[in-house]
Every structure is written in structure tokens, then in C-alpha cells.
Amino acid sequence: MxxxxxxxxxxxxxxxxxxxxxxxxxxxxxYVNDSDFNEKTAISLKEGKSSSTFFTEATLSRDQDNAKTLQNIKALIDDANTPKEQKATAADEYLAVATATQNESDIELALKAQGFDAALCSIVDDKVEIFVKSSKKELSKEELRGIQDVVMSKTKLEKIDVKIKE
Missing domain, CATH: 1.20.5 (Single alpha-helices involved in coiled-coils or other helix-helix interfaces)
Known part of the structure; x- marks a missing residue:
């Protein structure tokens, strides 16, 4: 040379x-270091906030939590010292979290397409919690049926809790 x-x-x-x-x-x-976040940057979900702020902050908070969870699981899967059984369990958990995240997003988009101004979906284990923005105090039977149809088509889960946020 x-x-x-x-x-x-x-x-x-x-x-x-x-x-x-x-x-x-x-x-x-x-990588994300836990010390990067402090009380000043943390998002609070207080009831006194306006509904648009509630939906925005709740979505951001949920997305950050999901991303952090997926990152931690991915690190466990990629670690050479992790036993195969634990890697398989972690892979299943990663798939479950990723699927739930995608389903939450799909449900929110479908509810917005039905005419709701904003929607927030949270899937935990076998329960779905839905927040919808509405000026009404109570949703009609047709609206509730439409929400249930959307959730059932995406998740096949039957435990659905719908809450209204003005």
C-alpha cells in the first residue's frame, strides 16, 4: 500500500x-436515559385541563410510555446474556405491546372518521378504555354501538368503557 x-x-x-x-x-x-426527564418536562393529566389539551397530552404520554416499553423489551431481546426462554417471552410481549399500540391508533382514527372531534383509546390486557370529545353529556345508542363495532372489529375485545370528555 x-x-x-x-x-x-x-x-x-x-x-x-x-x-x-x-x-x-x-x-x-x-438511547433514552431516565434522567433525561424531570418534573418540568413530565406531562400531567389533570382533570382541569381543556379537552383538546387533555387529548394531546394523554396521547403524547401514552406514546412515550409505549416507546419506552418497546425499547426496554428490544434491549432485553438483543442482549446476548438473556436466556432463550426469556427472549421468547420478551418477543411475545413486544408483539403484544406493538399490536395494542397499532390497534389504539386504528381505533382513534376510525372514531374520528365517525365524526368525533377527538378520541383516545387505551388497551390494557383485555379491557379497552375510550375517551371521546363531545359537547353532549351522554352519547346516543347509535354512537355507542358504532364505538363498540369499531373496537370489536379491531381488537375482538368485549370489555369496553366509553367516557365523554367535553
Whole structure:
């Protein structure tokens, strides 16, 4: 190898390192550290907030929790020291969380398509909790049936709790 070739190789290695550094700075850290969040950045879901703020903050909070859970499970799966049985359990849990997250999103979109201004869906184990934005104090039987149909078509779960948020 002559001087020209070694100069080119060194230059390419330096460019790759710089590109990696810049990508990390632009896209943020490759991991989330619990100490990155403090009380000032935490989202509170107090009842006194307006409904649009409630739906926005609740969705953000749920999405952050789901992303953190998926990241932790993924780290467990990728760890070389994790036993195979635990990896299989973690893979099943990862699939369940990812599926529930997708179903929540699908249900919210379907409810918005039905005419609700905002909707929030939470699936925990075998129960679905739905918040819908409505100026009415009570939903009609047709609206409740429509919500139940959407949930049943997406999740096949029968325990559905619908709450109205003005």
C-alpha cells in the first residue's frame, strides 16, 4: 500500500466518524436515559385541563410510555446474556405491546372518521378504555354501538368503557 492509498483510507475513516457524530447530534441520542426527564418536562393529566389539551397530552404520554416499553423489551431481546426462554417471552410481549399500540391508533382514527372531534383509546390486557370529545353529556345508542363495532372489529375485545370528555 502506498502513501496515496493509505491517505485515502484515513480520510474515509475520518469522514465516516464525522458522519456518525453528526447523525447522532441531528437525530438525538441512540438511547433514552431516565434522567433525561424531570418534573418540568413530565406531562400531567389533570382533570382541569381543556379537552383538546387533555387529548394531546394523554396521547403524547401514552406514546412515550409505549416507546419506552418497546425499547426496554428490544434491549432485553438483543442482549446476548438473556436466556432463550426469556427472549421468547420478551418477543411475545413486544408483539403484544406493538399490536395494542397499532390497534389504539386504528381505533382513534376510525372514531374520528365517525365524526368525533377527538378520541383516545387505551388497551390494557383485555379491557379497552375510550375517551371521546363531545359537547353532549351522554352519547346516543347509535354512537355507542358504532364505538363498540369499531373496537370489536379491531381488537375482538368485549370489555369496553366509553367516557365523554367535553
Amino acid at each position: 502506498n502513501k496515496k492509498q493509505s491517505g485515502i483510507i484515513v480520510t474515509l475513516v475520518v469522514l465516516i466518524v464525522i458522519a456518525g457524530y453528526l447523525a447522532t447530534k441531528v437525530n438525538g441520542p441512540l
